[in-house]
Amino acid sequence: MTGPVFRFAPSPNGELHLGHAYSALLNARMAAETGGRLLLRIEDIDVARCTPQFEEGIYRDLAWLGIEWEQPVRRQSDHFDDYAEALDRLVDAGLAYPSFMSRGEVRAIIAEAETEGHEWPRDPDGAPLFPETERRLSQREREARMQAGDPYAWRLDTRAALAHVGGPIFWEEQGHGPQGQTGLLRANPTAWGDVVIARKEVPTSYHLSVVVDDALQGVTHVVRGRDLFFATAMQRLLQELLGLPAPVYVHHDLVLGDDGRKLSKSRQDTGLATLRAAGLTPDDIRRMVGL
Template identity: 55%
Template sequence: MPNVSTTTNQDQPTPTVRFAPSPNGLLHVGHVRSAVLNWRYAADLGGIFLLRIEDIDIGRARPEYEAAIFEDLAWLGIGWPAPVRRQSEHFADYEAALTELRKLDLLYPAFMSRSEAQAQVRKIESTGQSWPRDPDGAAHYPGDDRNLPSAERTRRIADGAPHAWRLDMKAALKGLGTTLLWDEHGEGPAGETGKIAADPAAWGDVALARRDFPASYHLAVTVDDAIQDITDVIRGQDLFAATSVHRLLQQLLGLPVPRYRHHSLVLDSTGRKLSKSDGAASIASLRDEGVTPADVMNRAGVADIRLGEPSA
């Protein structure tokens, strides 16, 4: 693993938060809510607000979208220190984490494609049997290749067989000997606050890397938060359940545990969260229409919200 702080957040005097958009589209009002809550929290507590570019999906990331992120945040009056951490420049950090998990014998190469795995699940469900699904609704990976002999795994990889590296969830949980918890200070989907018991098993054997994708969101965000000494993760309620996976990875890799604050989402007229893929109005388009930064913050519901007590 790369060098990271091993102190707990109580030992870190400076609150540090991050806003971490992906440059695969333009920012919308939902992004503004998260960015402003993070930025204002740091400002109130005399802390540090970091901008991170989550461009690990290099096939979809575009430099023009990264430039637009910088422009939109600056227009809103948000500043950040340089340099900006770009995931695409730190693949070695994620590979180091994967190496540690391999040493613990907690990863296995999964050779089934998504379509093959889905077909197998559909076949099982067609018989009337139920099949577990993760909190996002996706079926758990069947895991047929979890117990392949080492020689067979090596042969297939040497032959160039496409594969992902998946976490053996049962093995990972077996050696813990403790209940994983996190401190929640936000607005969980059901109003959860305080000590939250993580449930990583609900996610099954999560993929942590693919042959053409050096790290999953779960792995990259966990490693990045540790390297950047993030003390408080402030993000949307839609990532509340994913925190269970992140807590497990923190425990397995010996990484510090930040506090979490999951905030409510900005919804459209149908009650769905705003999304780039659904054509949510971009900040750039609103700016072109003459909407002011104050108006955008009002639309994001953050005109008067503060998460931290102002510093003296």
């Protein structure tokens, strides 16, 4: 079967809200308008926070909205081997390294630098970039600490990764970014520093699993909220490193709360289950999100 492939990929760590409804309905509409397919993916690599109850709620809410998706549903927790294989490729190529610093140690390094008057660089989400200290650890020290059982996370060596790619990276944006960016855009992965791509106990992270999943599922159009616009740069880098195809990206506006902030799963007043219990209909939801 050919044609565009879209996907809606929620995490079952809370109830879906109006923002999720907008994204799911927009994906479904674009799939219908283009004669494409709509897939549903459950992004549950955070096994501590994701629950079967929330997953069942996702199916219930989407069915109530009248959204139909192809079976089977891909559940990320069933495919850790796929992500481990991709991670091994990056490690074997010398593009990822284990980092052992705790959050407290990282905070202390940043605080010391700022006390000395240095402005610490931050990523597009406002979080401080990871210090470069552990990038310089010897292979012998890394192996010794791993064998000793020290907790660690795998981080992408972004500088080495960009050198490995050997040229600029772009993506096709058919939606728009926070400043209206659209068209063929140049990615800037260095803005994120050395991101976590896996952990000792879980062989993946959001960035790694999403690019592997999109490739394995043949996704051609990634339609998602504008809050993930800048994350596209890191995902495009991983696609280039792993030889994966690049989808078209469509970043859409966010559904905001009364206070002007984006909705979160903690806001029960915008939860679809709460709104349904209050007597609202799927048509009411479509009107509320502008569809």
